[in-house]
Amino acid sequence: MRFLLLGLSFLSLFTLVGFAQDKPLPYDDRGKLIYYEVVSDKVFDAATLYANAKAFLKAKKMNSIGLDSGSLTASGKMVISKTAFKVGHPTGEVSYNFTFEVKDTKYRFWLTDFLFVPYERDRYANFVPSTAKGTPLEANPGKLNAAEWTSYQNATAKQAQSFATEFKAYLFAPLKSKAKPKEKTIISTKSW
Helix, strand or coil, X not given: CHXXXXXHHHHHHHHHHHHCCCCCCCECCCCCEEEEEEECCCCCCHHHHHHHHHHHHHHCCCEEEEXXXXXXXXXXXXXXXXXXXXXXXXXXXXXXXXXXXXXXXXXXXXXXXXXXXXXXXXXXXXXEECCCCCEECCCCCCCCCHHHXXXXXXXXXXXXXXXXXXXXXXXXXXXCCCCCCCCCCCCCCCCC
16 A cells, blocks of 8 residues: 555656646747747857758758847747657647857857648648638637647647757757769770
C-alpha cells in the first residue's frame, strides 16, 4: 500500500511538471502573437551569420527570402498535428513571418503573424487545407472552440521553440562547401 501511494505521488508530480512546461506565446506591440529572442553571449562575424541564416532558410524551403536594410526576412509554415495513442494526423498549418537582424555584438530573430489554416480530408483521403485564407492565431475563437484553439497556440509555441533551437545551432555550425566538380579529361583520338 505504501509503494502504491508513493508511486501515485510520483506519477502526479511528473504529470504536473509535464503540464507546467506549456509556455504560451507573448503578444507584441501590434497585438500579434510573437516568438522573440535576443542572443548576445557569443562572439561572431555578421557576414557569416547572415550566410548561415540564408543557408538555413534555404534548407527549410522558406518563401520570399529577402535582405533589406540589415534584416533578413522570410515566410514559412509549420504543420500542427493531433496525436492520439501514437497515431496522428495533421489538423492544420500555421504560416508565419520570420525576421533576423544583427547589430553590434548581438543578434535577434522573431516569428510573428501566425495564421492558422485548418486541414480536411479530400476524396483521396489526403489532408489538404480547407480554406485558402488563414485565421490569425491571436483571434478569439469563442466558447465552443476555446480548448482546441488553445491547443493550437500551445503546439505553435512548441514548434516555434524547436525552430529557434535548430536555427541557433545552425548559425554557428560551419557552412558546408559545395563539392568541386571533377575536371573533365579530354581524350584526343587524332594524335597518339
